[in-house]
Amino acid sequence: MSREQRQFIQCVAALTMLIDHIGAVFFPAVIGFRAIGRLSFPLFAFGIAQGVAYTSDFRKYLLRILMAAAVSQPIYIKLFALTQLNPLFMLAWGALALYFWREEKKVFAGILLLGAYFADMSYGWYGVWTIFFFGFYGMKESLCFYGQVALNVLYGLTTGAWVQILSLFSFGFLDGKWRIAALSKKLPRYFFYVFYPLHLLVLWGIKIAV
Numbered sequence: 001m002s003r004e005q006r007q008f009i010q011c012v013a014a015l016t017m018l019i020d021h022i023g024a025v026f027f028p029a030v031i032g033f034r035a036i037g038r039l040s041f042p043l044f045a046f047g048i049a050q051g052v053a054y055t056s057d058f059r060k061y062l063l064r065i066l067m068a069a070a071v072s073q074p075i076y077i078k079l080f081a082l083t084q085l086n087p088l089f090m091l092a093w094g095a096l097a098l099y100f101w102r103e104e105k106k107v108f109a110g111i112l113l114l115g116a117y118f119a120d121m122s123y124g125w126y127g128v129w130t131i132f133f134f135g136f137y138g139m140k141e142s143l144c145f146y147g148q149v150a151l152n153v154l155y156g157l158t159t160g161a162w163v164q165i166l167s168l169f170s171f172g173f174l175d176g177k178w179r180i181a182a183l184s185k186k187l188p189r190y191f192f193y194v195f196y197p198l199h200l201l202v203l204w205g206i207k208i209a210v
Contacts, residue, residue, distance in 0.1 A: 006050065007187055012173050013043035014195055025203055026077060031209045035166055041087070041123060042130060042148070042170040048091050049134035052098045062099075064193055065092040072197040085121035088196060093119065094131030101135065126155045126164075137174070145171060 015055020027033055048065075055061040069088030076086040097112035114130035121128075133147035148168060156162040 006047070006085075009043050009173055010047055010187075012194055013040045013047065014192060014199075016040035017044070018199055021079075021199070021203060025207055031163070034163060038166040039170045039173070040162055041127065042134070042167045043173060044087075044091065045094065045127065045131045046137065046174060048095050048131050048132045049098060049137065052095050052102065052135065058095075060093055060101055065095065066192040068196055070202055075197060075200040075204055079085055079200055079207065082122075085171070086128065087117070087122040090116075090119075090127040090199075091131070092123045092189050093121070094128040097128055098132055098135045101132070126151055 008132060016036055016038075017040035019033055020040055023030055023033020023037065031139065043154035050063055052058065061167050065088055069086060069092060072086050072088060077083060078138070093116060095111060097116075113125075113128060113132060116125040119125075121127075129151055130148065133144050133151065136147070137144040143158075148171075152165045155164055
């Protein structure tokens with residue numbers, strides 16, 4: 001997968017997440033915002049799985065996610081009136097579980113995968129297992145896809161949030177045929193680590209102002 005393709009996926013993930021959060025904060029009764037937003041998380045999960053596979057220094061990669069998560073947490077609490085950990089902590093959890101699995105430390109991976117069920121963080125076990133299954137993308141794509149189907153059905157049965165099954169449409173953006181000329185220039189390395197807390201801060205400011 002080319003750099004342009006990866007950047008395109010990241011931009012779609014960021015844009016659909018922004019739409020989702022605008023809906024959650026300002027238009028909670030309009031399901032369209034949340035439906036579009038369902039595309040974002042699987043694309044972020046895919047990016048995390050790719051990052052685990054290709055980063056040259058996993059510890060620094062994990063630290064960057066955790067730093068962005070820590071900076072975002074107080075804003076996340078204020079904006080959404082939630083006390084659970086924000087999704088970046090879940091991304092870090094999933095990244096660590098997948099890393100242990102790839103390093104043949106499967107006992108530690110199993111502890112994290114099972115332990116996610118008890119963790120009070122956004123997307124919880126569903127998010128961690130989504131990242132785990134995306135770790136097989138490119139090697140066993142059928143396992144990745146059908147694993148996502150099973151996760152979404154199980155998530156719907158346990159939470160009643162069947163709208164999340166729309167996230168399966170995100171696989172369409174992973175097709176290597178997508179090419180966006182506007183993304184020919186490389187985005188700043190830390191753009192998406194900054195984007196998450198920054199967009200929360202802007203939305204919070206608007207919420208206070210109105």
